[in-house]
Amino acid sequence: MPDTVPPSANPVIPCMFCGQPEHVEIFEVWGHEWMFETCCEGLHEQLAIEMAEDPEWAKRFLRTLDLEVLCGCKLRRVADDGACGVILDWALEIREIDRDCAKRFIVQHHAHCRVPVTWRFHTGIYNGRTLLGAALVGNPVAPALNGRGILEVNRLCIRRDTAAALRWNAASMLYGWCAREAARRGWRKIITYTRADEPGTSLRAAGWKMESRVRGRGWHSARRARSNTNSWIDKIRWARDLVPTASASRAPLPARSDDRSIPSGELLELSTARWMG
Ligand SMILES: [Zn+2]
Incomplete structure (x- = not known):
């Protein structure tokens, strides 16, 4: 050489x-x-x-x-x-993108989910000047997980229409950023879901742990209309416990009055049941 x-x-x-x-x-x-x-x-x-x-x-x-x-x-x-x-x-770089840009990106590039109606914060990841991915973080979709100091990566999307080499490590960096940002804002835990047929390599690389398997049931209920896209596939729930950093500007939301202390196994049943309506 x-x-x-x-x-x-x-x-x-x-x-x-x-x-x-x-x-x-x-x-x-x-x-x-x-x-x-x-x-x-x-x-x-x-x-x-x-x-x-x-x-x-x-x-x-x-x-x-x-x-x-x-x-x-x-x-x-x-x-x-x-x-x-x-x-x-x-070199990959996490950079702020505006809300409309994040929305457009998900619409254009997410393989199997629509843009959520609302979320708390988001970011983009660039390879040079190419916007390569976006992550949206909000409240847990499963009602039973709300009010417990938990946030959820609602969408994480890396575009697939570029050379694979450019995407290397991008998803891990985004998951890592989401966890750090949630900790900085004072949250105690962050979760996300992947389809059971996805390996979760990026999550493992970013230090997330597999928490449970959720049966695909559809998230539509009589009480709350939800998109049924992608809903019949089993999901894996991943989680990372967070230590709120010193600069945390706000305390996590207080637990709701109807929250009981439920072991995680039961919690899973509960949230699945709620999704089923
Ligand atoms: Zn010459």
């Missing part, structure tokens, strides 16, 4: 292909793709092959061409685009 000083670092070296002073520069970057210019086609082809063969070297090489300075983003990796090419995989 090439481990030489990148050509641009020493412009007086003659190019091994054309004999002219070696010349390489970034010509254009759009999103995750880029074009570079060289003194000749021979060097261009050689560099393209070397970058594809050794992504670590490619990352160092692109840095020496001031790619990060030009784009204002930190490069995470030069990654395989899944179609024999290489793409720029920028």
Whole structure:
């Protein structure tokens, strides 16, 4: 694998292909793709092959061409685009998005759920300038879990229409952020659900624990109309206990007067029963 000083670092070296002073520069970057210019086609082809063969070297090489300075983003990796090419995989960043943007994102990209009517807070995650995912956190959907200092990640959605490499670790980072933000706001626990046929890898990576399995029953009841999309599939409930951080600006909501201290097994039955109406 090439481990030489990148050509641009020493412009007086003659190019091994054309004999002219070696010349390489970034010509254009759009999103995750880029074009570079060289003194000749021979060097261009050689560099393209070397970058594809050794992504670590490619990352160092692109840095020496001031790619990060030009784009204002930190490069995470030069990654395989899944179609024999290489793409720029920028460092993921959690960034605020506005409510309408979050809504639009869920409508466009969530595979099996609609946008909730309401929620408490949300965020987005970016790969460079690409909005890659969004998470919405609100009250637990199961009425029995309300009023107990618990929040729920109601929606977490990572877009699937980008190269898989760009999404690496994005869901875990979002779950991690949701838990930290809930703790910062003074909540004592956060939960979420995945379909039983989803592996929950991102949740495990973010330190969440599997709590229970909930039979798919449909969330529509005579008392409360709910979307029945996706409702017949069994779900796994995941949870993470939180230690409210020192900067917690508000105390969790006090328990409702009708809340009893119920063991979690019974709680599950109760919440399922409520969903069934
Ligand atoms: Zn040349």
